[in-house]
Amino acid sequence: MDKKFASFKKSLERVYEHNKLYRDKMRKLNITPDDIKSEEDIQKLPITEKKDFFIDYPYGYYATSQADIKVYHASSGTTGKPLIVGLTENDMKYRSETIVKDLKMAGIQKGDVVQICLGLGMFAGGLSFYEGLRSMGCKIIPTATMSTKMQLFYMKELKTNVLISSPSHVMRIYEVALENGIDVKDLPLRIIRVGSELMTEKMRQKIKESFGDDVSVTQDYGMTEFLGPGLGMECEYGCGMHLNDDFYFELVDPKTKKKTNGNIGELIISSVYSEAFPIVRYATNDLVEVTYDKCDCGRVSPRILRFLGRADDMLKVKGVKIFVSQIEDFLFAHPKFNHQYEIVLNDDNYKDSLTINAEYHRKISKDYQKYLKEYEREIEEEFKDVFGIKSHIHIVDIKTIERPEGKVRRVKDYRTKMVPV
Ligand SMILES: [Zn+2]
Structure with a gap:
């Protein structure tokens, strides 16, 4: 049994023991963790949906005691309540390592001056990057969500060379700079790493046109359910997000939840190393196109080429x-x-x-x-x-x-x- 699958199996056993809702789902299908003998068998397990987190709210989905939780994060939920996810000490350590991997992939190095424009509150994104940057030895400017004008002030004065933000906010910075007579192309920016919202290719082009073609503009895919950023990460080539091998990913038909044969489908994710809040076969609602071709960077991990849409991004008109x-x-x-x-x-x-x-x-x-x-x-x-x-x-x-x-x-x-x- 490989290390990854062994860890998944342990996690599944803990879910079965602590999470009554998921245990009941498994019992309905007449399976126990012992029936899952290989990676292939994961498909036999029941799907987790976002609404499941709100049934025995807020503690029902944990696989550890609340006494082990060190920090809580939250994101928007479906019922008007936020989805709250707690992390143990091990979860925090693991997440920090993941973020370091993510930042290095973006080309960020020790000593870089990195400005974080994502909120440093309950939202998992900002603080995760903060921790990762600390352990990498970068200089951090945690401007978070202060006024864009002040963020720009710090960018200029402290010579920010890496910006971490959302795509719409990056364009907002450009606009405020223009109004204040600052040419953003004069700033020593080398890398713009975006997350929190999806960046379309057209948006990437707009950002590059505005900030200069020599600035690397890449993105990251993550969600609070899986401790924040780092599910998918673009390398410096910016040609799709490499899926993080620390998770199990499946592509399914969004309606039937059965495995698709093509490269397009709804992304299903299972955590492998999460301690407090492990999730088995989570239906993300994200419709994606994946490629299995080798990337220009030499990595062979599958990449998300594009998002065809999110359920909450879809309009019916x-x-x-x-x-x-x-x-x-x-x-x-x-x-x-x-x-x-x-x-x-x-x-x-x-x-x-x-x-x-x-x-x-x-x-x-x-x-x-x-x-x-x-x-x-x-x-x-x-x-x-x-x-x-x-x-x-x-x-x-x-x-x-x-x-x-x-x-x-x-x-x-x-x-x-x-x-x-
Ligand atoms: Zn690559």
């Missing part, structure tokens, strides 16, 4: 499924827009309507107002060709759309919800 990331790609490919947009959904007269408010790009002509209606109609036509549904496009002035300091909310859904009675 007039019966058509559209991912927010697809709309983003559409807008970002358009020279008339900058990076700020919002999607507004209404159901006037019981009919869905989709409106996109997008800010014009400062490079388009000053007298754009004259041709505004014409532009909007043109883009509506293009939208219909691409997505097959009608939209209302409004090109708005720069800085019209709200820019929160935290996570952005791109979709405003004002449609009447069906309430079960």
